[in-house]
Amino acid sequence: MFSGFMEHAWIIGSIVAIVAGVVGFFVVMRGAAFPAHAIPNGAFAGAAAANLLGINALVGLGAFSLAAALGIGKLSRRGRADAVTALALMLMLALGAAFLSQSTEYEPQIFSLLFGEILGVSTSQIWPVAALGAICILAVTVLYRQLLLTAIAPDMAAAQGLRPERIEMIFLVVLACATTMTVPVVGALLIFTLMIGPPAAARSFSDRALVALALSVVIALITIWAALACSFTTNWPVGFYVGSFSAAWFVAGRLYAALRRTRGSRQFRRANELSLAA
Amino acid sequence: MHFIFEPGFFSSEPVHIAFVVGGVTAIVSAIVGVFTVVRGQSFAGHALTDVATTGGSGAFYLNISPLVGFLGAGVLGAGAMDLAGVERLRGRDVATGIVLGFATGLSALFLYLDTTKSATTGVSQQILFGSIFTLDASTIPLVVVMSVLTLAVVFAIYRPLLLSSISPDLAAARGIRTRLVGILFMLAMAIAVGLSSIAIGSILSTALLIGPAATSLRLTKSLCNALVWSSVMGVVTTWLGILLAYNSYYWFPSSQGLPVSFFIVALIFVAYLLSGVPGLRRGPDRRELAVPSAEVAPAEVI
Numbered sequence: 001m002f003s004g005f006m007e008h009a010w011i012i013g014s015i016v017a018i019v020a021g022v023v024g025f026f027v028v029m030r031g032a033a034f035p036a037h038a039i040p041n042g043a044f045a046g047a048a049a050a051n052l053l054g055i056n057a058l059v060g061l062g063a064f065s066l067a068a069a070l071g072i073g074k075l076s077r078r079g080r081a082d083a084v085t086a087l088a089l090m091l092m093l094a095l096g097a098a099f100l101s102q103s104t105e106y107e108p109q110i111f112s113l114l115f116g117e118i119l120g121v122s123t124s125q126i127w128p129v130a131a132l133g134a135i136c137i138l139a140v141t142v143l144y145r146q147l148l149l150t151a152i153a154p155d156m157a158a159a160q161g162l163r164p165e166r167i168e169m170i171f172l173v174v175l176a177c178a179t180t181m182t183v184p185v186v187g188a189l190l191i192f193t194l195m196i197g198p199p200a201a202a203r204s205f206s207d208r209a210l211v212a213l214a215l216s217v218v219i220a221l222i223t224i225w226a227a228l229a230c231s232f233t234t235n236w237p238v239g240f241y242v243g244s245f246s247a248a249w250f251v252a253g254r255l256y257a258a259l260r261r262t263r264g265s266r267q268f269r270r271a272n273e274l275s276l277a278a
Numbered sequence: 279m280h281f282i283f284e285p286g287f288f289s290s291e292p293v294h295i296a297f298v299v300g301g302v303t304a305i306v307s308a309i310v311g312v313f314t315v316v317r318g319q320s321f322a323g324h325a326l327t328d329v330a331t332t333g334g335s336g337a338f339y340l341n342i343s344p345l346v347g348f349l350g351a352g353v354l355g356a357g358a359m360d361l362a363g364v365e366r367l368r369g370r371d372v373a374t375g376i377v378l379g380f381a382t383g384l385s386a387l388f389l390y391l392d393t394t395k396s397a398t399t400g401v402s403q404q405i406l407f408g409s410i411f412t413l414d415a416s417t418i419p420l421v422v423v424m425s426v427l428t429l430a431v432v433f434a435i436y437r438p439l440l441l442s443s444i445s446p447d448l449a450a451a452r453g454i455r456t457r458l459v460g461i462l463f464m465l466a467m468a469i470a471v472g473l474s475s476i477a478i479g480s481i482l483s484t485a486l487l488i489g490p491a492a493t494s495l496r497l498t499k500s501l502c503n504a505l506v507w508s509s510v511m512g513v514v515t516t517w518l519g520i521l522l523a524y525n526s527y528y529w530f531p532s533s534q535g536l537p538v539s540f541f542i543v544a545l546i547f548v549a550y551l552l553s554g555v556p557g558l559r560r561g562p563d564r565r566e567l568a569v570p571s572a573e574v575a576p577a578e579v580i
């Protein structure tokens with residue numbers, strides 16, 4: 001279980017879990033679940049385009065996810081953000097379908113882009129993912145306060161002269177960066193699920209931002225490790241286990257929060273949310 | 279004449295079916311879509327297509343009717359989303375994401391089991407992109423009946439739905455059971471989306487749900503007008519897209535046409551961008567219909 005091709009899977013899985021745990025925490029805090037789904041899914045059109053033009057798939061993925069992030073950020077200022085995100089995703093999927101219709105080989109490629117090939121990772125794929133992941137973590141560390149403050153207390157952020165649109169735009173680019181390198185390795189499905197489930201659960205378990213952030217990473221790591229182990233044993237897809245375990249964590253978190261709420265600590269939560277941002 | 283309509287367009291059986299099914303699903307999607315956009319549930323509307331396709335791949339594995347799979351999974355998914363988080367807008371998106379992640383995980387499992395069970399390829403391709411040109415004439419009555427049912431539900435709860443979409447607090451104060459209205463609407467949306475994703479593919483399903491609705495809501499302030507404009511736009515873009523896709527078989531020397539979904543989505547996207555041009559809007563400073571936003575909701579903290 002820990003040798004040969006599985007060794008790479010363990011390493012890359014851990015890297016992806018750490019990045020997803022950190023970036024996902026901000027996704028959940030900022031309510032950016034839809035863009036987090038749309039950007040990696042839409043990026044597949046980039047791979048299809050690259051395939052048609054005969055260039056490196058990563059270039060296509062990067063270009064399309066960046067274009068998606070910038071497009072969603074720009075159009076959201078003048079319209080409903082969720083409708084704009086849906087339209088942007090549909091445009092990219094439709095472009096992808098158009099590219100695919102002009103090329104000859106597609107079926108396995110779509111499958112692997114959506115569901116990933118974590119068991120087929122090579123050594124040369126590890127370093128780029130690690131480097132890009134480090135950049136993303138660095139970016140959200142630097143912007144930690146701004147990202148949280150604009151999400152939790154927009155009034156306070158405005159009073160301090162922060163520009164929410166710009167912060168949102170930067171965050172979407174970070175999201176694009178975090179997903180581009182991981183999509184060909186683990187698939188759009190796995191990265192999205194890891195970005196939502198563990199952080200949402202962590203947020204239910206703790207009101208303190210830093211504790212929740214650390215918990216989010218820990219839960220993401222446990223999820224991917226358990227998923228890899230189960231997948232190795234049963235031969236079922238990794239994505240299925242990641243999806244199920246993430247949902248289970250979320251339910252556990254909600255139950256815990258409900259239990260705690262009945263003991264009456266509502267006032268605390270508001271106070272904590274504000275103090276962590278200030 | 280042949281410049282606009284390539285030969286055989288009017289006599290082709292697949293084109294007739296595509297026109298009928300496409301038109302009917304476009305109208306239902308457009309009407310349900312207006313409420314979806316006003317309620318800020320675009321993500322749920324999109325996620326339901328993926329949940330429905332999970333049902334499709336599950337039905338393929340279990341050897342039951344795909345329609346039962348699509349609709350059943352959609353209704354289950356809508357219920358789960360509603361149960362997991364409906365009170366807070368931000369929390370709702372996360373809950374939708376959890377259901378979506380779980381459903382796609384199941385999808386991965388079913389597709390894996392499908393391929394081990396038989397050597398069928400092309401399943402994920404077909405489920406994802408669908409094709410309006412490969413529909414069977416026998417699907418028409420079913421599509422029409424389900425569409426009428428969905429519209430009946432929406433119009434039966436029209437007034438409470440309208441009020442609770444625009445101002446949940448006011449609706450609650452008037453004694454409307456907003457939770458019940460919300461669940462009923464989610465179910466109607468699930469059926470509309472499941473139906474359209476099996477008929478025309480999941481890309482077109484979301485595009486027809488959100489595109490015409492979001493565009494018409496930018497052009498008019500009245501919800502009634504928005505419903506009409508949205509339906510008209512949905513049908514026109516669908517039919518135009520079918521025409522262009524049919525013609526596109528003659529554009530390339532390889533006779534490899536472009537997919538219908540590409541044309542319809544492209545038309546919808548252009549229309550949406552055009553509706554944002556200030557001169558086209560009626561009135562200089564027209565704000566969009568009020569949306570219950572995360573920032574103003576006082577229930578955020580609880």
